[in-house]
Amino acid sequence: MDIKWLEDFLSLVQTRNFSRSAQERSVTQSALSRRIQALEAWVGADLVDRSTYPLALTPAGKLFSASASEAMRLLNDTRAMLRGQETDDHILRVSAGHALSLNFFPDWLGSVQSWYGPLRARILPTNVHDSVLSLVEGNCDLLLCYHHAELPVELDAKRFEYLVLGVxxxxxxxxxxxxxxxxxxxxxxxxxxxxxxxxxxxxxxxxxxxxxxxxxxxxxxxxxxxxxxxxxxxxxxxxxxxxxxxxxxxxxxxxxxxxxxxxxxxxxxxxxLEIRLFRAINHRKPMLDKLWENFDNGKRSTDPVE
The missing domain is CATH 3.40.190.10 (Periplasmic binding protein-like II)
Incomplete structure (x- = not known):
């Protein structure tokens, strides 16, 4: 059972709408539907009554919803406690595509360390979809990605801000x-x-x-x-x-x-292509705030690369 399935299900409990939950979870509606079906197969019972609009929970879904909420609360509380023990506030977690992880990130990190000082960083190389999802779900501090007006990285401007680091x-x-x-x-x-x-x-x-x-x-x-x-x-x-x-x-x-x-x-x-660095506006920790304020080589921009 994938923990994302629980998060998908709890989103659906709130929205009662596959389309809205898919948007909230930054996945396609078909992908969300497949995840819910996988969760139902794992549970061994239908959780959602798809014949109604807005959709409703089955009796099994109502029972499972309470358990899923409590399970996620315990998992998140424990994760927060363990991260505190590991001084995660002093680790810069960056999610990026494979090409940027290998060819751009090392030199960029070196330039940051030249003015910031010793900096412990953790790079999470993955595909574009998963790296964006990592930022949305709070599993990284920064997202390093390519961007073009015809191939945009679609993140809510009210929740995320970015710098352009280069081309x-x-x-x-x-x-x-x-x-x-x-x-x-x-x-x-x-x-x-x-x-x-x-x-x-x-x-x-x-x-x-x-x-x-x-x-x-x-x-x-x-x-x-x-x-x-x-x-x-x-x-x-x-x-x-x-x-x-x-x-x-x-x-x-x-x-x-x-x-x-x-x-x-x-x-x-x-x-x-632009090389952009994204962060969640509401995600705050002292090291990240200091870094963001001092990225001399980056600049906020809304002009697309043609």
Missing amino acids: ETVMPVTVPNRAGSPTFALPGSKARPIPHLTYTATSFFGRVVQRIQSRAAQPACLETCYESDLAELLKTMALAGRGLAWLPESCIASELGEGKLVRSGGEQWTMR
Whole structure:
């Protein structure tokens, strides 16, 4: 049984509406429905009467609701006590995507420590959806993520604020040929499609690449030969000469500088993303407040990157 199922169920008890609870829990309505069904399977009884509007709890649901509320109260109280013992107030908990965790976070943390002093930090690398959910549910202090006007991170401006720490360019790269030109040059041709090292369609970078291709003046002739959610794995395959991959510049800075990888195609095949740092406005602890006030390299912004 996943603790998130209990939190989903208790939200549903309050709203009596799947759509509103899904919005509150930052998940799709279908995902919320699947979680409630999984909880009912674990309990062994229907908890929600879906035939009424607004929906109602079954007798089993009313009984379980009281137990679930008490269980969550005990768990949260115990967690708060244990975190206090572990001096969690002195640990900066940051949730971020894998690419930012590996390629941006270490240098950024070093720059923060240069003026703040010794700082104990805990990075939680995960996918975009789970990292956003971690911030919403209070499981991290800061969310480090990419943002673009066409691919926004949707967080309630009344509950969350952000700083822009920088800009990242996602670009197509490949190994060079003997003349130093890209081995696989965009846009390719139908006769000789370019082997494409691609992201899964539902991943953040997968959606970035889809937008880049939809913007291009001419279609790219690509043939998927390898797929992964992780930019680092696609970089490894690109360095082995297996094909072309769209990668964030911070991931390949050294390889570009050494000539091991070269850009394929012009600016039309790239996209610039903001690197944003989010925090919950009501989440307060002295260390976090001091850090937020002194992020010299960041700035509040509402201007989208195009």
